[in-house]
Amino acid sequence: MLSSAEPGGAGAGAVPPADLPAELLAMLDAPSLDRLRELDPNGQMGLLPRVLRTFDSSMIKLLQQLNDAQGARDPQVVRHVAHTLKSSAASVGALQLSAMCADIERRVRESDTAELPARLEAMVAECQRLRTGLKFIASA
Template sequence: MLLCRLPFPIAHAPVADPSGAGGATPLDRLLATLDADAVQRLRQLDPTGAAGLLPRVLKAFEGSLQRLLVDLHEARSSGDWSKVRHVTHTLKSSSASVGALELSRSCAEIEARIRQEQVDGLTPWLDGMVVESERLLALLGPALAGRT
């Protein structure tokens, strides 16, 4: 409820192992932050996991996110709102497909504001989007280390 009233998104701290025993793997911690329905849809495409689809999709998302953050930085630096909109549009879809719904929602809001030419006040939204992206990358790296 509070998130709907704030003028910009709040990034959350990484999810800790709820048992406190340190037993959760990096992949478990990553999956705990993603939308369970989205993860389930991906798992249904490779029910036995033999094809390694989920790790491959997450690895592709990680690479895309890294590239798009570079593009976003360049676009922001040059004031290229069209490119910022392209980056947020691309990330909106890819993040939703892997279950990174907070990032997807932020991207949707930024994209909509740019389409409506309401770019004043976007800095907190863009900063929040970057923070959330970096949080995801910090979870993706360890979770996918050695997996493809």
């Protein structure tokens, strides 16, 4: 069970939002989502779904860049993808993905690549898990 301090936890006094499925809420940090909701409190502008759709589109492009970089054995592109994805994941509350990306970015920067393939595989799996959770917003 998640505490309010853990990613995906409800946060102090937070009410789980009705506009997102429980599966997706379990993957995203509630306080991060709350900060996004504050920008569109009534949801009239559809900001949260738009931000999540943009994150999903960005993730697709970054995963393709990662795939190309791995084929070309270009660690600097891998680092760039990890850095970019780290920031965008954090902004939508995908804190587990953000932490994975930070670890990959650090490892590439320090030329500590021994475990990089396994870590990249885990990061891609987390992206796919998030993408599955984000599917519902595609038609919203």
